[in-house]
Amino acid sequence: MSQLGFHFNMATCIGCRACQIACKDRNNSKVGVLYRKVYDMESGTYPNPRIDHFSLGCNHCAQPKCVANCPTNALYKRAEDGIVMHDKAKCIGCKMCLWSCPYGVPQYKEDEGKAGKCDLCVDLMAKGEEPACVGACVMRALNVGEIEALRKQYGSTADVKGLPSSSTTHPSLCITTKKR
């Protein structure tokens, strides 16, 4: 299996939220439901305040707790590319996935009584296109691909201040951090 994942470049992200909006549009998400979210993390003190932006969708983890804890098998890891998929028909809306993901990725949809999450835009990927978030990024701060290839190109950092420890679920994510 070649595990797919994301690379995120913190150094170039300007926090414009184009990725978040493109994802919301693509999935026709209701108010409050975000499969990809941009976080703003402030640090430092005057005269050296800092702000970092962090764009986060599903990390399609190597050891996803959401999949292990899902009682219905609605969440499963696709054998061919490691994408964590969600089968809406099986979901019972128990919210176990919300209790299991340290990145807060699965979202509960009140109107459907079910959860939902990023599927890496598998339909677009099948046509050779990029996921909506990657395609919308004006700074090219997001990349998608085989995670091992991305790690070779960008390094394997997945732990940044403000993010939960990567040892919990081993996310398929690598991050280029800001040089300070």
Added chain:
Amino acid sequence: MHTEDLPLLVFTLLSQWAVGTFLVAVVIRLCTGKQTALKVTRLGIMAAGPVAALSSLIAALHLGSPMAAPNAMNNLATSWLSREGLFTSMFIAVWFVVFMLHRQGKINLLLDLAAAVLGLAAIYSTSGIYATSVKPAWASINTYISFFGTTVLLGITGVAAANVLGAKEAADQAVIKIFRAAGIAALVCLILQIAYLPVYFAVLAAGDAAAQATVTLLGGSFALAVALKWILALGGSAVFLYSLYNPEKITAGMPKSAVLLAAVLVLVGEIIGRYVFYATAITTAVGL
């Protein structure tokens, strides 16, 4: 605490009451003669199944899609929620056989023990659901200690309350002795839970930001509630023991008002404790 957690508070307490009451009733059936056992455990046995079924119904109704609730048992390999559903269903099924036998004046200790083990497996699974979450307050051995502690405590006071409300067979000195031992067990159970709390707090204090936020809540705005929970639980256990060791009253059997007071104190303490359990669980998340 989020309003959405309220059904879970009710579900966990009811299921632990049901399993605990059944478990303690089985212990009494193992330790006394058949006729005494049939009378003393009558109401306790009778109530355990319906209360467990009610708790399951409440759990199912809190789902986003309640009609799909049977799907909850599809992932027995790794999901504690699936296992909880399976063991709870099996507990209720075996309980039904035990209950039908009881009605016919029969006791099958093997079935009694099987149902008790299934009930304990359900409680273990419930604990596992919380212990595998990303909330440091729950992802702890304290969850197991707390849930089993509640099961035992509610079970002892539940059977005793059912006994004084029902057959009043406790005038039997052998039964009094068993309840005395149970009362001491309840106290020991509470002391063990309290003894683990410093370790629990220390582990949380050394944990991530979510864990530290939980400690801040437990030691700050929820400190009074935490104290009240233990005062009520200990107070209830003390009243229960006093009712069994008061030589003036004991000749007429277990004093009804004292036993019921003990059961109510313990139950209120456990409700407060469970409220704190849900209200202080901070999720490990981005940006903390």
